[in-house]
Amino acid sequence: MGSVFRVLVLLAVLNVCVNAYIPRFLRGRPKGGFLGSPALDSHDKLSLSDVPGAQWFNQKLDHFDTEDTRTWKQRFFQSCAIKSKILFLMIGGEGTANPIWNIKGTWIDYAKKHGAVCLQLEHRYYGQSHPLLDTSLENIKYLSSEQALYDLATFITAKKLEFGAEKVIIFGGSYPGSLAAWFRIKFPHLVDGAVSTSAPLLAQVNFKGYLEVVQNSLDTFKSGNESCNDAITAANTAIQILLPTHAGRNQLKSMFRLCNDIDIHEKKDIANLFSTLAGNFEGVVQYNKDNRAFEGAKGTNITIDTVCGIMTNRSLGDELHRYAQVNNLMLKTYSEKCTDFKYGNMIDSLRDVSWTSEAAEGGRQWTYQTCTEFGWYQSSDSEAQPFKHTFPIDFWTQQCQDIFNIKFNSSFISRAVAHTNEGYGARNYTQDRIVFVNGGIDPWHYLGITKSLPQAPAIFIPGTAHCANMYPASKDDPPALVQARVQIGQLIDQWLK
Template sequence: MESLFRLIVLTVVIVCASAYIPRFLRGRPKGGFLGAPALDHLNKEELVAVHNDLPDAQFFIQKLDHFDTQDTRTWKQRFFQSCATKSKVLFVMIGGEGTANPIWNVQGTWIEYAKNYGAVCLQLEHRYYGDSHPTLDTSLENIQYLSSEQALYDLATFIHAKKTEFGAEKVIIFGGSYPGSLAAWFRIKFPYLVDGAVSTSAPLLAQVNFKGYLEVVQNSLDTFKASGGSCNDAITAANVAIQNLLTTQAGRSQLKAMFRLCDDIDVNEKNDIANLFSTLAGNFEGVVQYNKDNRAFEGGAGTNITIDTVCGIMTNKALGDELHRYAQVNSLMLKTYSQNCTEFKYSKMIASLRDVAWSSEAAEGGRQWTYQTCTEFGWYQSSDSEAQPFKHTFPIDFWTQQCQDIFNIKFNSSFIARAVAHTNDGYGARNYTQDRVVFVNGDIDPWHYLGITKSLPQAQAILIPGTAHCANMYPAAEDDPAALVQARKTVGQLIAQWLQ
């Protein structure tokens, strides 16, 4: 009854609230985990050629529900095709929790591999993301058909049809981040359809309370060395200062001005406070997750902001005390992403994520990804660990409560725990037994914590020191570290073995 009353009150508040979705939500930046590859290494003529080569969208007819033989409804799933027009070898990039970008059909490491074998390159967009809309909207009734299991059957149906169409004898699949998980799971469920899988930055262990995320963030920030002191110590000091200022009206006014907050702080709104701390931590989480990779996410915004950048600010005593430095990092992010002020109101965020229309901001992927975390994966980056610099300011309850507030009161912590257990039981978590898979991770990337980083008897793992999320998938750059160069080479050698 208390949960129902809370939901009714929240609904009334949301009706009166404007809306926003955080720039970095549950580890997912806007656009999805895998950004577009950087093109700054190309000259003008090469850029023109790349854009002229972009393939047009095509559509493939899929079943809405692969698990109900009585349900005959279908929908159109978007895909892109490039490289060779005919081949006995198919390379398939698995789409994830964002819009499929045709730039990946002309750029990226997998394209270089494809050239060696004259492969046809196919990129399949994930159901419910981008322009692949199986239902009229993302209401709870309709979004129930969004799951990794349905996505795997989409992929199986698609690959089977394309193998027949091309008379293909060999298929290699590629995925980065959540699609990296799908690539590994596909080898479990449909080993007879593919000859190898490249699984990059893939979390294989579903986990409600992903405390290890911020532990890796702390370790990664510790790689920055400067005479100004510890980056993590400065972050902790700033968070302590914020906690102290929140206790008085004068302090809250000071925080609003320093961090350019869009709204006044109501200290009685505990979820607002947790959301504020989480938002400010997100300034560092996103930088660590994508540190020095070769992506061009959101038109290149933020790609030049690295651990060196934010920790350089946090350890520069000439900029003021730790609180002022923390605020300066936030101002840098606001400027970089062209935002006038820092949003943190919980009711605004929930209002956006409850919007079911395909035309809404939430349909970019925030609502869908939140649903998948509530019903399959968890992966909530809480502040519950002792080994992280952001204090205990956004605990696991803050994250699990959102599932109820966005979707339904039945989506409580017990429901999420059962869903996560079901996922691990179905896919085996890190107890992986299939062969012809390579797991590639970067040790800077927090997501490697849930992946396979040590080789198994039947599957090789590559942990690349000093690299971040999906780094090996992006086009090579002259300043790539030697370990990254070697990782790409090793993956290429494995693909050659699988295609023999």
């Protein structure tokens, strides 16, 4: 009986491992974090041997409790000049810090011009920067943007002293772009300039504008009289028509290669299915032609032209079949056997507190930050989007309770978001020596600063995606992107005078 029991336990564990999953694109965040890797291919003179090794900085666990003396090791990478009076710092975000950024990227070009030391500091709780033994609710409470800002302040202060540095410029893209802007507010005496790229500055529970920008971006695709957005809406309508019947659900399971049967009574599964299929388009729009690819990267060749080319191609069948074709393309691209949509499986994955879990790549941590600071839930509540009203705001806020604790209800999240806006000022920005850079296709520009302020310029780049200006230049870059990089460089020149 003992051996049989052990086998049953093993099978149960294996079943959990098989069923657990995290969508490849969740809350606007792809696995690995918002910022991808810069291009590094066989034609480069650089190689992986040029990538710097990890170094470790002794960091305080809680910057706001003077009686708590606990410390931990925070990872950073250093490159460019061996010694300099100028420090450039790239702020880490909601994913593993990639040392390839220390040898390539637009900020490296600026650093070489000024002979700067290049430092990249990994964000607490992401990558290998583990303050505590796991991400349980008791331990993850030290994860916040405010703690991260004080990490940066402590690190910069130490490095300025080490190098005798006289000037510091900070860089951040996406959430780190927000951190760059907030750092200039909290610690203007520590940095001489900040480049804030694709930074959402307005915390917002119901980020309805995300899908509105997705719709506008998909509208940039032109193919005769066909409309990509109309085809997507028609496909979602067809799914809604098929769901009530057993035959219809079987058809959907086959067409979209679903991992499980659809239970019409599981409303969260249904919302998660619609959200997952919408994610096929959200991710493509957010990173459309952004030059983040490196050798062997997946999905970077799939663009708005690709998915809309499928959705408007009548030879592939009706709109529902074309929608399924897009999903099948994604499954093939990411080597996935089937489309998982079970809400419970996703929640189980995000509840895992171990540093060895799938959620530890950042999915659990970023979800926690959205629940306790930012919101930024991309609901389908707007009328101006193509995915129907299939994953409303309640679907997103409920996840905070289901993953973490019942206290994380919608009222709690609203108070947390209000606290963030009160603390940082949202888009009411008053600091100088900062530039805000956003791309017109990127949905996150909706929450950023896209028009110049009296004291701070904004660069809005039509037709470009999330953090596009941070990646290495390409011969295919549009003129507006080329000019944006030049403008940023000129501002850095002024700040360093």
